[in-house]
Every structure is written in structure tokens, then in C-alpha cells.
Amino acid sequence: MSRAQNGCRGGGRGTKEPLLIDAVIGKVVKRNRRNLSAAWIDYKKASDSVPHTWLERVLELYKVDCTVRDFLGQCMGQWSTILCHPAERITAAENHIRIRRGIFQGDCLSPIWFCLSLNPLSTLLEGLVRGFQLRKGGTKGTHLFCMDDLKLFASSRFHLMALLNITCNFSNSIRMELGTDKCAVLYVERGRVANSEGIDLSMPINIKTLSEAETYRYLGMSQNIGIDEADMKQSVSDVFYARLTKVLISLLSGVNKTHAYSGWIMPVLMYTFGILR
Numbered sequence: 001m002s003r004a005q006n007g008c009r010g011g012g013r014g015t016k017e018p019l020l021i022d023a024v025i026g027k028v029v030k031r032n033r034r035n036l037s038a039a040w041i042d043y044k045k046a047s048d049s050v051p052h053t054w055l056e057r058v059l060e061l062y063k064v065d066c067t068v069r070d071f072l073g074q075c076m077g078q079w080s081t082i083l084c085h086p087a088e089r090i091t092a093a094e095n096h097i098r099i100r101r102g103i104f105q106g107d108c109l110s111p112i113w114f115c116l117s118l119n120p121l122s123t124l125l126e127g128l129v130r131g132f133q134l135r136k137g138g139t140k141g142t143h144l145f146c147m148d149d150l151k152l153f154a155s156s157r158f159h160l161m162a163l164l165n166i167t168c169n170f171s172n173s174i175r176m177e178l179g180t181d182k183c184a185v186l187y188v189e190r191g192r193v194a195n196s197e198g199i200d201l202s203m204p205i206n207i208k209t210l211s212e213a214e215t216y217r218y219l220g221m222s223q224n225i226g227i228d229e230a231d232m233k234q235s236v237s238d239v240f241y242a243r244l245t246k247v248l249i250s251l252l253s254g255v256n257k258t259h260a261y262s263g264w265i266m267p268v269l270m271y272t273f274g275i276l277r
Helices: 016-031 052-061 066-077 110-128 157-173 229-248 254-270
Strands: 036-041 143-146 149-154 184-189 216-218 221-223
Touching: 016 143, 016 149, 016 221, 036 157, 052 066, 052 110, 110 143, 110 157, 149 157, 221 229, 229 254
Parallel strands: none
Antiparallel strands: 036 149, 036 184, 143 149, 216 221
């Protein structure tokens, strides 16, 4: 699995790593007055739309044992559903509707399999070597993945267009559609958000450009160049106190209130540890 994929990578910390890396890039850009072109890419109903033909093909590409491939292929071949009136009972095989796209989300294999299906995109993006470089002589980072949430980084608009072209071509090839209404582009020049007026946005897809006053919600955090800390602290505080109030005024016993505090209230704050100051 690519190091850019934090969703199901062994030893990874889920959304923590991409948020921390993204925060560091934002601070470097603002402090050193650097140029940055970034794009947030969202797939439309990603888990429900990935084709079974591509899921099977990606197992071949990564040399998964043929016995495992045959077993998973036979399992997917049996996925079907029935549409019928509540008063009727239809059992005939010809009335079953075959399911040819989509994968489960709640078991242990499907998320890894899904991430593997997007792994070739990481290979293509990394091979372009047109990302953002934190320091001279350092590695260029082109993108961050967390399951299907993708963020692209480039040092110029031209390089970002190249990354977007690869992403669009790959997505079209595997027949997965981008949710353009949830995608966004950000241009930063000398540490400040550039005005999109008069900018040639001849991109392969129609994506809105963020202004200085707008934010994008990425992995639960509102951000522009970096994370909007004031907004996020207020949002987290509101949720934390709302949940705390619900538990304290409830008729739960003291023990169950303690369990609710540990399992439902504290995770709201714990998600921000290390990310918000």
C-alpha cells in the first residue's frame, strides 16, 4: 500500500497523519510566503460505485493468490437483490437483479480491498514528481489519501493541472465518477490566497476555486491554507458541551454516565489532540 494512503495502511494513524502533514504544509506556506496549488477531490458514492471488474483486476495486478481471487470472484458473482411488492414473494432466479458495482464497508477485508483499488492512482501521481517540496532537496509530496478522500499538492497551477489530469483519466478508466460539487481548488501566491478572478481555470473538470474567506471541510476539519483553528475550537466546544449536557441530565446511573463520557463525549476532543493547539 502506498505511503500516501492512510486509510488501511499498516502502522498508520488514520486521519491523524494527513491532517498533521497538511497542517505543516500550511504553516510553511504562510511563514515562508511560498506558492501552493492544492485540490480536494471527492468520489461520488465511492464504496457503492467501484466496479467489480476493476476489483477483480486489481487483485491480479498485485499478484494476489489465484485461489483467493477465485473465491472473491465467486462471492461477488452471487450478490443480487429483488424488487417486489410486500404482498408478493418472488424466488425465481431470473427476477434477481445482479449487483455489479460497490463493495461492503463494515467488514475487515472490503476497506483494504477498496484502498488497493485506488492504489494505482497513487503510483501514477508519485511518478509525476510534480508535488510540493517542504525544503530544498527534500521529497516532493504530490497527494494524501484517506480511503477515498484525496488532496493534491503542487508548487504551481500548471503542475496541479497535470495531477488533476492524471486523477480524471484514472477515474474515467475505472468508471468511477468524481463528486465535483464536493471538490475544490486553492491557489496560494506568496503565502496568501490568490483571487480567482481573471485566472484561467481550464481544468479537466469543473471545480470551484476557494476564496480567502471560504473554507473546505477535510477529514472533519475546516481549512483554507491551513486549519481554521478558531472555527474548529468553537465547533468542537459546542459539540462537547452539548453531549456532556445530554449525559448529565439523563437518568443513567453514575457508572453508565462514566462509560458514556469515555466512549461518546471524550472522543470529540481526542480527535483534535495534536492537530489543534
